[in-house]
Amino acid sequence: MAAMIGHQDAEKAFLEAWQGGRIHHAWLLAGPQGMGKGAFAERVARFLVTHGRSGEGEAIPLDDRGDDAAARLVDAGNHPETLRLARQPKDKSKDLARNITIEQIRQMIRRLHLSLSLGEWRVIIVDAVDDLETDGANALLKTLEEPPAKTLFLLVSHSPGRLLPTIRSRCRTLRFQPVARDAMTTWLHELRPMIEMDELRAIVAASGGVPGKALALIDSDVAVMEKKLMAIATSGDPENRLREALAREVGGTSNRARLELVIDIVPGLLSRIARERPIAEIAPILAQWDRVQRTVRDAIRGSYDGAMVGFEIGNCLAELAPRPERAAR
Structure with missing residues (x-):
């Protein structure tokens, strides 16, 4: 199986357009973050600058190397006809700016006024177009309304509705x-x-079908975290020790990834508990899931205290522990 997954329909649509000589000048790559849309954009850009004119019905895979000299430039990141717009680091820090700026768009537009120096296509990748500030979005729109010839725009969007x-x-x-x-x-x-x-199945369930999230969950050691959460759900954590440890582990900005991991794992965990319990006990499990969702929503609207969110999720799981009277039946 190919290293990329979830791109089959997009590959087919683009290659059919290329083979038919009717490539639209702008493509919006829309879907959840982590689907590999940016990687797909890079593959399309590489294909165009290494193959040039349409295939006239010729069936060529998207990852075909094409012209070797052009491919070597792409490999080195030096092909002159590919331009990528993304948020840039702020000052000398590693933190990224909040937006793709209007100045970046203006620099791109100036490039569009220059003649092609190599090959027959120029490709502009905006990853993600959601990150454009208002003036930048308006400037990009004007360019899309009057696009230069032989220029392809690939706009990556995680939230196309915005x-x-x-x-x-x-x-x-x-x-x-x-x-x-x-x-x-x-x-x-x-x-x-x-x-x-x-x-692996637990990771797939927690990923929601998003490959990038699944790989991130693997790297986050989902099995260890799942065992910690299940321990709370089975024991009830009567002395609060497990919940307090969970709160410490996911609290603070440096532990945001662990908190997101917990939020991703909980739905699958509750689903597993529900399958193992009698039908009469399903309603309390659903009630705790609603409580988890409210906790996460409230945290996002407020100051997002990771320790508080982690402890409250622990409270929800502790409520599901078998009670003595239930075990005696």
Whole structure:
């Protein structure tokens, strides 16, 4: 199986347009973050600058190397006809700016006035177009309304509904949908064959069909965190020790990734508990899931205290512990 997953429909749509000589000037790559939309944009850019004119019905895979000299420039990151716009580091720090700025768009527009120096296509990747500040979005729109010849725009969007409707209307949309569980499980098993299948299935369930999130969950050691959460749900944590440890582990800005991991794991964990309990006990489990969702929503609206969110999620799980009277039946 290919290293990329979830790109099949997008590949087919683009290659059909290329083979038919009718490439739209702007493509909106829309879908959840972590679907590999940026990687797909890079593959399309590489294909165009190494192949040039349309294939006239010729069936060529998207990852075909094409012209070797152009491919070497792409490999080195030096091809003159590919331009990438993304948020840049602030000052000398590693933190990224909040937006893609109007000045970045203006620099891109100045590039568009220059003649092509190599090949037959110029490709502009904006990753992500959601990050454009208002003036930048308006400037990009004007360029999309009057696009230069032989210039392709690839706009990556995690939230296409937030874009200017006029930008969306100028683009052909390629939608990247979450991957089915069976396909994701097979793909991950081929990538990481040493992971136990039970753990792999838990990762797939927590990922929501998003490959990038699944890989992040693997790197976050989801099995260890899942055991900690399950310990709270089975014991009830009567002395609060497990919940306090969880709060410390996910509290603070440096532990944000661990908190997001917990939030990702909990739905699958509650689903597993529900399958193991009698039907009469399903309602309390659903009530705790609603409580978890409210906790996360309130935290996002407020100051997002990770320790508080972690402890409250622990409280929800502790409520599901078997009670003595229940065990005696």
